[in-house]
Amino acid sequence: PDGLDAPGHLSSAHDVTYLARLVMHHAIVRQIVRQRVATISDGHVLRTWNDLLYSYPGIFGVKTGHTSGAGWNETAAVHRRGVSIYATLLGSPDRSTRNADLVKLLDWGFSRYVGVRPVVQGRVYARTLLGYGRHPLELVAAATPGLTVPVDRPLVRRVVFPGVASLPVSRGQSLGQVRVYQGSRLLAAVPLVASRSVSRPGVAGRVGWYATRTLHHMWGWVS
Incomplete structure (x- = not known):
């Protein structure tokens, strides 16, 4: 034609x-x-x-x-x-x-x-606990998605991540997601990544942590 x-x-x-x-x-x-x-x-x-x-x-x-x-x-x-x-x-x-x-x-x-840009790259969206008394790990968005959406339909952002992360953790490792919904429709799923690397303590470090934890609990029973 x-x-x-x-x-x-x-x-x-x-x-x-x-x-x-x-x-x-x-x-x-x-x-x-x-x-x-x-x-x-x-x-x-x-x-x-x-x-x-x-x-x-x-x-x-x-x-x-x-x-x-x-x-x-x-x-x-x-x-x-x-x-x-x-x-x-x-x-x-x-x-x-x-x-x-x-x-x-x-x-x-x-x-x-x-x-709209409902998720911003590098922004902290969650904090997950770490074992062996390490400070909680901040999880940041890996990307900034651009979306075109109707003005009269609100977006819902849901953060999915583990309550406790296993060690070791590498910086940039994916540990969760920020999910953006409009109603029941999933518009974007952005990985949440570790903001820093955290090593697993060695044998001496783990033994020391367990000993300190045991003494803490024993002191609680006595008091």
């Missing part, structure tokens, strides 16, 4: 948006579709038919199209405040209506979705 009007040549907004997102994985495509003006080999200057490239903040593509049968169409990609939105409009009666309706659709999208 060449995209021109013909029996059986049909596309939905979902089809077009899906294809646009696929091709935008290629750097050369992203570079081309955000250009307003280009000069081709014979010196002829071409100007984009994507009017929103001149007027809508954050837009970086993607494609317009028009035939007598399909009307005026466009798939737009916009990035603002950590949120990327693709919007497709098909079958507009004219170019100005297409532009105005697509702006309304994009504005609605940005009013309904927000970019």
